[in-house]
Amino acid sequence: MNFDELQAVWKAYDRKLQTTQELNERILRSMIAERSGNRFSKVRRNYILGIAWMALWLAFSALVMIGNPFDYRYAIQYVPIVIFGTGLIILMTELLRSLLTFQKIAITHYNVGEALTRIIAVYERPKRFFKYTIVVFLFSQVVLFPLSFLPRNIDTMGLGPAMAERLIPISITALLIFLAYKLGAFKERHVDKFREDLNELQTLRAMSDELINEN
Amino acid sequence: MEKDFLDMINLHRGIIYKVCNLYGPNKSNREDLFQEIVLQLWRSFPTFKNESLLSTWMYRVALNTAISQFRKESKQPERQSLSKAEFQLPDISFPTDEGENSLVLNEAIQRLTRIEKALIMLYLEEKSYREISDIMGITESNVGVKLYRIKSKLEKIIKERNYELR
Numbered sequence: 373m374n375f376d377e378l379q380a381v382w383k384a385y386d387r388k389l390q391t392t393q394e395l396n397e398r399i400l401r402s403m404i405a406e407r408s409g410n411r412f413s414k415v416r417r418n419y420i421l422g423i424a425w426m427a428l429w430l431a432f433s434a435l436v437m438i439g440n441p442f443d444y445r446y447a448i449q450y451v452p453i454v455i456f457g458t459g460l461i462i463l464m465t466e467l468l469r470s471l472l473t474f475q476k477i478a479i480t481h482y483n484v485g486e487a488l489t490r491i492i493a494v495y496e497r498p499k500r501f502f503k504y505t506i507v508v509f510l511f512s513q514v515v516l517f518p519l520s521f522l523p524r525n526i527d528t529m530g531l532g533p534a535m536a537e538r539l540i541p542i543s544i545t546a547l548l549i550f551l552a553y554k555l556g557a558f559k560e561r562h563v564d565k566f567r568e569d570l571n572e573l574q575t576l577r578a579m580s581d582e583l584i585n586e587n
Numbered sequence: 588m589e590k591d592f593l594d595m596i597n598l599h600r601g602i603i604y605k606v607c608n609l610y611g612p613n614k615s616n617r618e619d620l621f622q623e624i625v626l627q628l629w630r631s632f633p634t635f636k637n638e639s640l641l642s643t644w645m646y647r648v649a650l651n652t653a654i655s656q657f658r659k660e661s662k663q664p665e666r667q668s669l670s671k672a673e674f675q676l677p678d679i680s681f682p683t684d685e686g687e688n689s690l691v692l693n694e695a696i697q698r699l700t701r702i703e704k705a706l707i708m709l710y711l712e713e714k715s716y717r718e719i720s721d722i723m724g725i726t727e728s729n730v731g732v733k734l735y736r737i738k739s740k741l742e743k744i745i746k747e748r749n750y751e752l753r
Binding site: 373377378379380381382384385386388389392393394396397400403404407460527541568 | 593604629630664677682691712713
């Protein structure tokens with residue numbers, strides 16, 4: 373066998389492929405539906421994992437409040453863990469609410485446009501309160517939680533060194549969070565993808581209308 | 588413009604099928620790859636300028652998708668099969684009426700790396716070194732060197748399987 377023979381097989385292959393079924397607008401539409409459906413499944417799975425993860429941390433904060441493993445002496449030292457638990461409950465409620473809405477949406481190639489519009493609406497729901505909760509939540513964990521150990525550290529190290537020992541990790545964590553924010557770690561990327569799908573679909577619809585009008 | 592897209596896809600659908608056959612180890616992978624290539628073409632079609640040949644652009648998009656799809660494979664979410672009701676990928680395997688030669692070609696090509704597969708495909712499509720260089724983004728001299736090595740490799744693979752490449 374030589375390369376000419378290989379090329380002959382390739383040419384026969386080319387002829388075979390030219391006899392295959394042609395693509396049409398319906399196929400493209402169903403492909404967009406399928407891709408959106410896959411992405412949507414992933415989003416729902418992430419929501420479920422997120423809720424489970426938060427439930428775990430909520431249980432942890434309850435244990436801290438009950439068992440006092442950090443030997444807190446003053447009621448004020450519990451403030452960060454209370455904010456932490458409350459923040460988790462609010463975030464979990466919001467995620468659960470979105471998840472329940474998502475569960476009612478099914479993407480099929482017949483309703484993909486409507487389904488995508490509903491998904492985007494869930495993402496675009498006013499979330500000012502949700503955002504404030506996240507800010508307070510982060511503040512309590514980055515600043516208040518390390519400071520809750522301050523009374524014990526002051527006893528053993530004195531005020532100055534104890535403050536320095538607490539402020540250094542706080543500054544580093546705050547800086548890392550700021551950098552992550554600037555680098556786009558907190559951006560919601562899924563909604564942009566769903567918008568792209570919807571745009572593609574609308575273009576397809578325009579094409580479909582154009583074809584109908586021509587016929 | 589939108590109507591042109593389907594005409595273009597249908598005119599050159601062989602390119603997509605060939606890439607799917609070369610890069611998809613099984614039917615399910617080939618279907619996923621086919622879908623991904625068509626969607627990538629659909630997405631980049633508005634930015635296509637007639638500076639290059641339509642087929643050159645299609646080869647570029649299809650091969651880039653196939654090569655990068657491999658890198659992303661582990662990150663792929665589980666796929667649903669909504670489009671299967673709409674579209675069944677036709678039989679895109681090498682023609683069986685070419686007998687043993689088809690088997691040899693298939694087995695030999697499957698043992699090449701992803702880049703080598705792309706180059707040998709373009710070679711078998713009788714593309715010039717310049718076109719291959721345009722599609723693959725490498726220099727013409729590099730195309731020559733790589734093709735020489737690939738042909739030697741193919742020859743070795745075929746010999747290993749007791750076939751003689753004259």
